Each structure stands twice: as structure tokens, then as C-alpha cells.
Amino acid sequence: MAEISVDDLQAVARSLGFLDTLPKDGTITVGVVHTADASQAAARTVDRLNAIPGPNSATFKAQSIAVDGLAGNQDRLDALLLEEGACADPATALAVTEMVRRRHIVSISTSPACLQSKCCVLMVHTDRKVEIVLNTELADAAGARFSSVFAMMVKRR
Amino acid sequence: MNASRFIVATALAAGFASASRAQTVDYGALEKLFAEPVTTSATGSPQRASDAPADMEIVTADDIRRSGAIDIPGVLRHVAGVDVLQWTNDTADVGVGGYNQPFSSRLLVLIDGRQVYADFYGFTPWSTLPVELDAIRQIEIVKGPNSALFGFNAVGGVINIITSSPLYDDVNVATLRAGTQGLAEASVVSTYKFDDRAAIRIEAGGRSNNEFQTDSSPAAEPNRHGNDRGEVDVNGLLQLTDDVQLGLEISHTRSDVTELIPTVYSLAFSHYRTDSVKAQLTADTSLGLVQATAYGNWFHWNGGPIGGTASLGVPGEIMGETSPIEANNSVAVASAQDLVKLGSDHTLRLSAEYRRTSVGTTPVEGGKVSYTVVSGAGMWEWKILPALSLTNALRLDYLDLSRSGALAPFVPFANPLWDRSITEPSYNSGLVWQPTELDTLRATASRGVQLPNVEDLGGLQDTITSAALPIALTGIPSLAPTIVNNYEVGWDRQLSGFDALLRISAFIQSTHGLVSNIGSFSLLPNVFLITPAALGHSNAEGLELEIKGRFGQGWRWGLSYTPEIITDHLALNPINRLFVIDFQHTMPTHVVNADLGWSGGRWEIDGYLRYESAFYGLEPEGMFPTLTRIDDYVSIDGRIAYSLTDWATLALSAQNLGQSSQTQTAAPPVERRVIGSFTARF
Numbered sequence: 001m002a003e004i005s006v007d008d009l010q011a012v013a014r015s016l017g018f019l020d021t022l023p024k025d026g027t028i029t030v031g032v033v034h035t036a037d038a039s040q041a042a043a044r045t046v047d048r049l050n051a052i053p054g055p056n057s058a059t060f061k062a063q064s065i066a067v068d069g070l071a072g073n074q075d076r077l078d079a080l081l082l083e084e085g086a087c088a089d090p091a092t093a094l095a096v097t098e099m100v101r102r103r104h105i106v107s108i109s110t111s112p113a114c115l116q117s118k119c120c121v122l123m124v125h126t127d128r129k130v131e132i133v134l135n136t137e138l139a140d141a142a143g144a145r146f147s148s149v150f151a152m153m154v155k156r157r
Numbered sequence: 158m159n160a161s162r163f164i165v166a167t168a169l170a171a172g173f174a175s176a177s178r179a180q181t182v183d184y185g186a187l188e189k190l191f192a193e194p195v196t197t198s199a200t201g202s203p204q205r206a207s208d209a210p211a212d213m214e215i216v217t218a219d220d221i222r223r224s225g226a227i228d229i230p231g232v233l234r235h236v237a238g239v240d241v242l243q244w245t246n247d248t249a250d251v252g253v254g255g256y257n258q259p260f261s262s263r264l265l266v267l268i269d270g271r272q273v274y275a276d277f278y279g280f281t282p283w284s285t286l287p288v289e290l291d292a293i294r295q296i297e298i299v300k301g302p303n304s305a306l307f308g309f310n311a312v313g314g315v316i317n318i319i320t321s322s323p324l325y326d327d328v329n330v331a332t333l334r335a336g337t338q339g340l341a342e343a344s345v346v347s348t349y350k351f352d353d354r355a356a357i358r359i360e361a362g363g364r365s366n367n368e369f370q371t372d373s374s375p376a377a378e379p380n381r382h383g384n385d386r387g388e389v390d391v392n393g394l395l396q397l398t399d400d401v402q403l404g405l406e407i408s409h410t411r412s413d414v415t416e417l418i419p420t421v422y423s424l425a426f427s428h429y430r431t432d433s434v435k436a437q438l439t440a441d442t443s444l445g446l447v448q449a450t451a452y453g454n455w456f457h458w459n460g461g462p463i464g465g466t467a468s469l470g471v472p473g474e475i476m477g478e479t480s481p482i483e484a485n486n487s488v489a490v491a492s493a494q495d496l497v498k499l500g501s502d503h504t505l506r507l508s509a510e511y512r513r514t515s516v517g518t519t520p521v522e523g524g525k526v527s528y529t530v531v532s533g534a535g536m537w538e539w540k541i542l543p544a545l546s547l548t549n550a551l552r553l554d555y556l557d558l559s560r561s562g563a564l565a566p567f568v569p570f571a572n573p574l575w576d577r578s579i580t581e582p583s584y585n586s587g588l589v590w591q592p593t594e595l596d597t598l599r600a601t602a603s604r605g606v607q608l609p610n611v612e613d614l615g616g617l618q619d620t621i622t623s624a625a626l627p628i629a630l631t632g633i634p635s636l637a638p639t640i641v642n643n644y645e646v647g648w649d650r651q652l653s654g655f656d657a658l659l660r661i662s663a664f665i666q667s668t669h670g671l672v673s674n675i676g677s678f679s680l681l682p683n684v685f686l687i688t689p690a691a692l693g694h695s696n697a698e699g700l701e702l703e704i705k706g707r708f709g710q711g712w713r714w715g716l717s718y719t720p721e722i723i724t725d726h727l728a729l730n731p732i733n734r735l736f737v738i739d740f741q742h743t744m745p746t747h748v749v750n751a752d753l754g755w756s757g758g759r760w761e762i763d764g765y766l767r768y769e770s771a772f773y774g775l776e777p778e779g780m781f782p783t784l785t786r787i788d789d790y791v792s793i794d795g796r797i798a799y800s801l802t803d804w805a806t807l808a809l810s811a812q813n814l815g816q817s818s819q820t821q822t823a824a825p826p827v828e829r830r831v832i833g834s835f836t837a838r839f
Contacts, residue, residue, distance in 0.1 A: 014190040020399075024353070128594045128653055129207075130191045136501065148446045149182050149203050153195070155543065156501030 002084055003041045007126045008110040009048055012081065015124050015132060017055030018150035019106060021143065022078055025057035029076050031065040033096060033107075034083040039064065042083050049081070067092045070099050082109040087119035096120075097138065104143040115157055122154075133157055180402045180439040180446065181394070183325045184294050198297040198317040200536050200548055200585075201306050201506045202496055207597055210538075210548040210587025211303065212647055212662050212701070214238070216296040223754060223763045225796030225810025227334060227342065227364070227832060229296070229318070230283050235765045235794070237703045237717035237750055238300055244417040244824045245424070246338055246368050247284050247384035253300050253314030254643075254666060255697050255721050255744045258775075259419040263313030263607060263641070265303075269320055269406075271435050271452050274310060276514045277486035279610030282416075282458075285429045287390045287408035289360045291330040291836075292320045292346045301643040301664065302605025304583035305550035308510065308532055312605035312641040312668075323348055323356035324394040324402075329839045336832035339367040339383070354396035363387040368415045371818045373424070373825035376777070380424040381825075386412045404437040417824050420674055420737075422775045422782045424824065427460035445497025445505075456486040482520050486611065489513045506536035506550075516616040523563035526575065526615040526632070530556045544592060550585040554606065558614065558634055565618040567629045567684040575615060575634040581606040597649040599662075605643070609636040613674050613689040620684075630675075630687045637691060639670040647701075657706025666697040671727065673737040678730070693727035695740055711756040719748045730781060742784055745769040759801075761808075765794040774823025785823050791815060806836045 016022055030049060034042035042064040049062040065073055067086050080099065087093040087109070096119040100107045106121040107114075114120035115133055121142055123133040132154040134146070182203050187195040191205050194217060199209035206215050214236050226232045230249035234241040240252040242259075250261040260280035266273050268288055274281050299315040307315055321328040327348050334342040344362035351357075368381040390408040397403050412429040435452035459482060494508035510532040518524035534552035541547055560575035587601040610616075615632040647662030676690030699721035707713050725741040747770040754763035771789045775782040793815045798808035811831045813819050818826040 011190060014186065017186060017190075126192070128651060130193075132190075148180070148441045149187070152446075152496070152498050152504060153187065153191070153203050153205065155540075156498075 002111075004045050004048070004081070004083065004110050005126070006048055006052070008124065009045070009052055011124045011126045011130055011132075012108050012110065012122075013049075013052055013055055013060070015108070015122055015150075016079065016106075018147045019055075020145045020147060022055070023058055024055075026059075027061045028054050028058045028078045030060055030062045030079045030081050031073070031075070031077045032062055032081045032083060033065050033067050033070060033086045035067055035085045035088070035092070038083045038085060039066065045081065045083065067095055070095045073099075077103065077105050079105055080107040082107055082111070082114060082120060084111045084113075087114050087117040090117075093117040093119040100138060101141045106139070106142055106144045118157075131155070180400070180441050181322065181324075181404070183322065184319060185322075185326055194295055196297050198299050198306075198315060199303075199587075200538060200550065201494065201508070202504050202536070202538060207649065208546070208589060210546070210589050210599065210601060211585070212238075212300040212599070212601070212645055212664070214298040214300075216298070218294055221290055221293055221296070223761065223796060224765070225763070225794060225808065225832065226290070226812070227340070228283060229286065229288075229290070231812065232290070232296065233298075233316075234767065234792075235750060235752060236298060237715075238701050238719050239298060240744070240748070242822050243827050244822060245381075245384075245415045246366055246828075246830075247364075247386065247412075247414045248416040249283060251281070251283070251316070253298065253316075254664070254699065255723050256313055256668070256695075256740050258738075258740070258743065259417045259422060261313075262310070262610065264316060265307055265311040265314075266316045266318070267307070268318045270317065270450065271406075271433065272454065272488065272490070275456050275458075275486060276488055276608075277456065277458070277484050277516045277611045277616060278419075279310065279608070280419075282412070282414075282427075282429055284384070284386050284412040284414050285388075285410045285431045286318070287388045287410045287431070287433065288318060288320060289344045289346050289362045289388075289390075291332060291344060292328060292358065292360045292390075294319045294321050294326070301601065301645060301666070302583070302603040302641050303585060304605040305534060305552040305585040305603070306536070308512070308552065308554060308583075309530070309556075309581075309606055309608045309638070312607045312639070320392070321346075321348070321358065322394060323358040323392055324350070324353075324396070328358065330836060331839070332834055332836045334364075334832055334834040336366075337830055338369065338828065339365070340830070340832060341365055355393070357391065357393040359389075359391050361387075361389040369818075369825060369828045371826040371828060377424040377825065380426050381415050382413070382426045384412075384414045386410070386414070400441045402439045404435070404439070406433070406435040408433045417822075420782075422777050422823060425460055427458060430457040431455065445495045447493070447495050449491075449493045451489075451491045453490075454486075454488040456488070457484070458486075459483040483522075484516060484519050484612075484616070486514070486516045502540040504536075504538040506534075508532075508534045510534075514611060516611040518562070518565075518616055518618045519612075521565035521618050521620065524560060524565075524615070524618060525562050526558075526560050526611055528556050528558045528611075528614070530554055545588075545590050548585070548587045548589075552583050553580065554583070555580050556608070560615055560634070565620045565629065565631065566622070567620050567627045568618055568631045569629070569681060569684065569686065570631070570633070577634055579608075579638060581638055581640075595651040595653060599645075599647040599649075601643075601645045601647075603643045605641040607639040607641065609638065609672055609689065610674075613672060617674070624685075626685050627683065628685045628687065632674075633688045636672060636689055637670050639668060639672060639691075641669075642667045652704075652706065655706055656708060657704055660701065660703040662701045664697075664699050666699075667694065668696075669694045671695055671725075671738065671740075675737055676728075676730075692738065693725065695723060695725045695727070697721060697723045713752075713754045713756075715750070715752045717750045719750075720746055721748075722746060737781060739773070739775060739784065742773040743775060745772040745789075759799055761796075761798040761800075763796050767792045767794075769821075776823040787820055787822065790819055790821060792819065792821065804838045806838075808834045808836070810834070
């Protein structure tokens with residue numbers, strides 16, 4: 001199972017800089033959502049994310065969250081970062097989208113597969129070329145508002 | 158609402174309240190995010206450079222620094238497909254897609270969207286641009302017509318100089334330069350942020366140098382003087398509300414330069430003074446991103462060849478008279494646009510513009526020629542498929558021409574002749590297909606409209622009475638715009654194995670209604686009348702082959718070959734059976750650019766080579782210019798820089814390094830220039 005690269009994490013951080021509904025300074029709390037078999041990968045993602053600068057003047061505070069425990073999570077969260085496979089089956093995808101709708105927080109994935117399961121507000125992927133896709137319906141449900149310039153430049157689904 | 162939801166909602170609300178939202182484009186943040194430059198110059202909508210439905214180059218701030226140049230033409234001479242004619246130490250003309258000439262008229266130049274192209278003679282006096290190199294974020298070069306976005310005169314291409322944002326960027330740089338030809342220059346750019354909602358950027362600079370001492374004709378020599386330039390620009394950006402930004406800018410430039418005057422192709426010493434004021438309101442609304450802009454440009458020019466040029470473009474040596482030459486040109490522009498994304502696949506831009514240009518007649522004063530342009534435009538970008546997009550832009554300009562005041566003696570016209578209008582459509586259409594992550598294919602078609610300059614429309618009026626028969630030289634109201642049609646296909650390929658980008662494009666272009674400002678000669682009963690006239694049409698065909706990339710530790714390189722063939726179909730002037738204007742012979746057919754650079758530790762080293770095949774230049778001989786051969790040449794530029802500290806850099810750069818002097822145009826040869834600089838970033 002592929003881990004989230006530092007390049008992808010930096011692109012995620014920069015994308016969050018265009019999310020007007022996030023604080024510009026202070027701490028941005030990110031839940032790294034993973035399946036049971038990806039807990040170690042999630043732990044490494046938490047470490048990487050905590051090591052990179054947040055958007056604007058903010059800093060990241062990441063924590064790993066098992067997708068099975070998402071429904072009962074009561075922690076303060078500003079965003080969800082989805083490890084690969086977190087939305088692989090309909091039940092977990094539903095858990096993520098329910099969290100996004102109920103808690104009004106954005107979900108971000110670096111895997112294009114999340115576009116099929118419609119569980120990510122943003123898909124951010126860097127390989128040969130940076131690709132960013134915005135799920136407008138889920139963004140509206142999350143109350144997420146991105147800067148107009150950013151929203152014009154990304155692909156929409 | 159449970160406790161946690163309340164906490165989250167409160168936190169989000171607090172974040173929202175403190176957020177400073179980006180209505181204007183934050184080029185720096187977007188470039189970092191997408192790992193490539195971002196532009197609005199292709200369609201008016203923010204786009205990644207690789208997605209733009211136009212053949213364009215973006216010169217970054219790093220490119221500018223590494224060029225070692227002291228002015229913008231010096232930066233552009235390293236760019237594929239850009240032609241720079243360096244006439245004198247401080248003046249040059251820049252062309253895209255050929256057709257470069259003294260006072261090059263086919264390239265529309267803007268700074269942050271504000272026109273710095275001078276309407277009165279239809280050219281860009283580069284030394285008057287109120288911008289320091291250190292304040293430039295990027296220079297966007299759109300090749301081919303783009304009148305559908307920018308209006309009249311964007312026919313050969315558009316150069317939009319994007320400066321750093323006072324609010325998003327934090328640029329604080331001071332530079333001192335000294336060099337050969339007595340160069341002395343000081344420049345400072347400083348940004349002050351009052352909080353995250355208000356910021357101001359102040360830039361100022363002054364430069365003086367001597368003119369080249371290379372051989373020149375006896376007639377040209379008295380016109381070669383030292384060059385002096387000074388400018389100040391204050392640019393502020395204020396976040397009025399979370400959704401509204403207000404930008405205000407004011408600038409002043411003075412520039413005294415030796416330059417080459419068109420038509421007679423003689424050196425002249427010119428004094429320029431320019432002022433501008435601009436206000437721009439940008440609002441993020443439920444109807445889209447709305448922007449309203451208003452600006453005024455004031456342009457004053459006086460000068461001319463010593464030894465008797467009677468007026469702009471008049472061969473005074475023949476006329477035997479010397480008259481004061483002066484041009485005062487004011488431009489007022491008000492525009493509004495709305496940019497909105499409709500659903501996931503459509504972006505729409507609607508805009509309207511009002512423009513007023515007026516020029517006092519010269520050298521015989523007392524008259525004023527003005528025009529008002531009202532425009533409406535639309536752009537529609539349609540993502541047909543995730544990898545396929547079609548962009549169409551259409552613009553309609555309606556021009557209302559008028560004249561008031563006295564006519565020069567013996568000019569056989571009356572003011573009501575100027576009461577006419579011009580209505581012209583222009584369009585840009587572009588199809589972009591990205592079949593793989595590595596490939597971009599592009600096909601574009603466009604129609605651009607170039608207005609006759611205001612001098613040709615009547616701003617110029619002069620009468621020579623010392624001859625046996627009075628000679629009247631005047632602009633006329635009946636000139637039609639020049640129309641440029643361009644068709645282009647291009648392919649960009651990322652060579653991932655080589656960390657390189659390959660770009661191939663081919664274009665064909667036709668130009669109809671090419672105007673010469675001494676194009677018609679009429680022997681009337683009491684006066685010999687000389688007026689501008691359209692002399693015919695011209696076709697161009699060209700290729701651009703470019704590859705650039707990186708290798709090893711800190712190495713960068715580029716290579717381009719841009720052949721172009723121009724075929725003129727112009728009328729001979731009836732007096733000496735020569736062409737008054739010529740584009741077919743005055744453009745090198747083969748141009749090669751190459752560059753190699755390396756950065757490591759505290760060092761930065763770059764070299765640039767440019768080869769131009771032989772071509773002809775126009776030089777004065779009698780009343781009409783004649784062609785003179787300019788042999789093929791290779792010019793070499795370079796820069797080596799050493800960072801003393803994190804904030805201080807010493808650099809040594811050179812232009813035309815290969816020879817102490819070199820003939821590059823029909824003007825006197827250029828000299829090697831060596832420049833030392835000290836830059837402090839604070």
C-alpha cells in the first residue's frame with residue numbers, strides 16, 4: 001500500500017492555504033484516517049505532516065484515526081487526510097462522508113481512487129504534474145469555501 | 158448543538174473572520190502549489206501555463222536575476238521567439254513573431270494589466286516603464302494576436318509584466334550597479350505591511366550611462382548623448398472586506414535617451430516624461446470574481462534628430478528646417494469584468510471597456526486628435542473532457558474619431574473629415590488536448606486588430622514653406638486598421654527521463670493593411686502632400702523548436718531554433734521605386750538561442766548565446782531609407798554571482814562578451830558591456 005509522499009503532503013498543505021474557512025495562523029488539526037492494516041503508514045504520515053510548515057502562518061498538529069473509530073471521534077479536527085484504502089469499501093467511505101457533513105470539515109486524499117467513492121472534498125496528487133480535483137457537492141456539504149482563484153484553477157467533479 | 162460542534166463552529170467562525178481572502182491572484186502561492194507559473198494573460202482567467210490556449214513564455218524572477226540584464230529588453234533577448242533590436246545603449250525595440258522595427262508597434266506591453274504602450278506613435282518606450290527589475294514577479298509573453306482579451310494593438314503578441322503583490326509578497330531589495338559606458342545605477346524595492354489587510358510597495362530607481370562610442374555617420378553623431386532614467390512607483394493593496402480588495406498605484410518616470418527614430422531611421426535624443434494613476438477594485442461575489450479598473454496615463458515626449466528633423470518621421474535633412482517636436486498624449490481607461498465558473502466545465506468572462514486617447518498636434522500645434530473606444534468582450538472556456546478544453550474569446554471595439562482646432566497651413570482637409578468611426582471584431586480560439594500527463598497539444602486561431610497610431614490619424618501635421626512648392630505632411634483620418642490573422646499548432650512534451658520540456662510549434666500569419674507614415678505623395682495645385690497610406694500585405698510562416706531542462710546538481714540548460722520567413726506584398730514608393738517599409742528583408746530567417754547555467758553553494762553562473770542569420774536593416778539615405786546588410790552574428794551574455802551572506806550578493810555580468818563592438822542593427826554597432834552589481838535583500 002503506497003504511503004503519502006512528502007511532495008503530496010506539501011501540495012496538501014499549500015492547497016489548504018486557499019481554504020478560506022481555515023485559520024490563517026495557530027494550529028490546524030488534521031486527522032489522518034486509515035484502515036486497520038495501515039496504522040503504521042498513518043503514523044509515519046503523522047510524523048511527516050507535523051514536520052512540514054502549515055499554510056500561511058499556521059502549523060499542523062496531526063493525529064491518526066482508525067476509520068472504524070471515526071463515528072465516535074470527538075476531537076477537535078480541522079481536516080481529514082485519507083490514507084490509501086480509507087474509502088475503499090462503501091462502509092468506510094460512508095463513515096468519512098458522514099464525518100465531513102456532520103462536523104463540517106474537509107477531507108483530502110492523495111489517491112485518485114477517492115474520486116470514485118466521492119469521499120474526498122479535495123484530491124491532491126503530485127506525480128509528473130500536480131493534479132487537484134474539487135468535489136463541489138461535498139465541499140458545499142462541508143461548508144468549505146475556497147478562494148475563487150483557486151476554485152477556478154482546479155478541476156471540479 | 159453539542160459541545161464539540163460548538164467548538165468547531167466557533168473555531169471556523171473565528172478563522173473565517175480573521176481570514177484575508179485572495180481576490181487578486183497570488184502568483185507566488187499558486188506557482189508553488191502547481192509547480193509551474195500561473196498566468197491570466199492568455200484568457201483573462203487564472204490558468205497554469207501548461208493549460209493556456211496560447212503559445213506563451215513566462216520569464217520568472219529567477220530568470221530575470223540570472224540574465225544579468227539591467228533592463229527588460231536585455232532580459233527578453235534570451236527568450237525564444239522574441240526579437241530584440243538594440244539600437245543604442247539604453248533603447249531597444251522588441252518584437253514577437255517578426256515585424257520588429259524602430260518604434261515597434263505590433264507588441265502590446267502592459268504592467269499588471271495597465272497599458273504602457275504609447276498610443277501616440279504606437280510603440281513601447283522601454284526606458285520609460287515605471288518598474289524595477291527586482292519588483293517583477295514574472296514577464297508573461299503571449300505570442301500571436303490577443304486582441305480579443307486586450308483590445309487594439311495586441312497583434313504580434315502581448316507582454317504583461319507582473320509585479321510582486323504588496324499584500325502577498327514581501328520584496329525588499331536594494332541594488333547598486335556600475336559598469337562600462339559610465340553606467341551608474343541605484344534601485345530599491347521595499348514592501349511595507351501594515352497588517353494582513355493593507356500593504357504598500359515602493360520602488361524607485363535611477364540610472365545614467367554614456368552612449369556607445371562606436372563609429373557612426375556624421376549625421377548621427379550629434380544625436381548621441383548620455384542616457385538618464387529615473388522612476389518611482391507606489392503600489393498599495395487594501396483588503397476592504399473579506400471579499401473586496403482595492404489596489405491603488407501611482408508612478409512617474411523621466412527618461413532622456415538616444416534612440417532610433419522610425420521612417421527616417423536616424424538617431425535622435427529624446428526626453429520622455431510619463432505619469433500614471435490606477436485604481437482597481439476586485440470583489441469575490443456570488444456572481445463571480447468582479448473587477449473594476451480605471452487608470453490614466455500621461456505621456457510627454459520631445460526631441461528629435463539634431464540637424465533638422467521637422468517632425469516625427471520627417472526627413473528634416475531633406476526638408477532643411479528644424480521645428481520643435483513635442484507630443485502630449487493622454488489615455489484614460491475604465492473597464493469592468495466578471496469571471497465566473499459555471500458548473501464544473503465552463504468558465505465565462507464578460508468585460509466592457511471605455512478608452513479615451515487624445516494627442517495635441519505636432520510640430521504645428523493648435524489641433525487635437527482624439528478617439529473614444531467602447532468595447533464589449535466575452536470569453537468562454539469549455540472543458541469538453543477532462544483532458545480536452547476549448548476556449549473562445551470574442552471582442553468588438555467601436556472607435557469614434559474626432560479632431561478639433563487649427564490645421565497646419567496648406568493641409569487640404571477640414572475637421573469634419575475626422576468625424577468617423579471604426580468597428581472591428583477580434584477573436585481568439587484555442588483547443589488544448591492533454592492526451593497524457595506528459596503531452597499537451599494545442600491549436601489556435603486568432604484575429605487581431607492594430608489601430609493606426611494617433612500621429613498617422615492626424616496628430617502629425619507640418620508644413621514646409623521654404624521649398625519652391627509648399628510641402629504639407631499630415632496624418633489622415635481615413636486610415637483603416639491593420640488586421641493580423643494567425644493560425645498555430647503546438648506540441649509540448651515533458652521528457653521525464655531527462656527532466657526537460659520539449660516544445661514544438663508552427664504558425665502562419667497574414668497581415669493586411671500595413672501602414673507607412675510616408676506612404677502617399679500627391680501633387681496638388683498649391684501643395685505637395687505627403688500622408689500615411691496602407692501599402693499592402695505581408696505573410697509570415699515560422700517554427701519554434703525549444704528544449705529546456707535541468708540535469709545533475711544545479712545545472713540548467715536551454716536550446717531553441719526559431720526560423721521564420723516573411724513575404725511582403727507592398728507597393729513601391731513612386732519617387733525612387735524603393736520600399737518605404739520592409740519586413741521581408743529586415744528580419745533574420747534563422748535565430749538560435751542557447752543557455753547553460755549552474756547554481757551551487759554560494760555561486761550562480763549563467764551563459765547565453767544568440768545567433769542571428771544575416772539580414773538587412775534600413776538606414777537613412779536621402780529622402781527614403783535604403784537596405785543595408787547586417788552580417789550574421791553571435792552574441793554572448795553571461796553572469797557570475799557570489800552570495801556573500803544570506804542577504805548580500807555580488808555579481809559580474811556582461812553583454813556582447815565576444816567582441817568589443819558588434820554590428821547587430823543598422824544603427825551604430827553596440828559595444829561590449831560589463832556590469833558589476835551589489836544586491837542586498839532585507
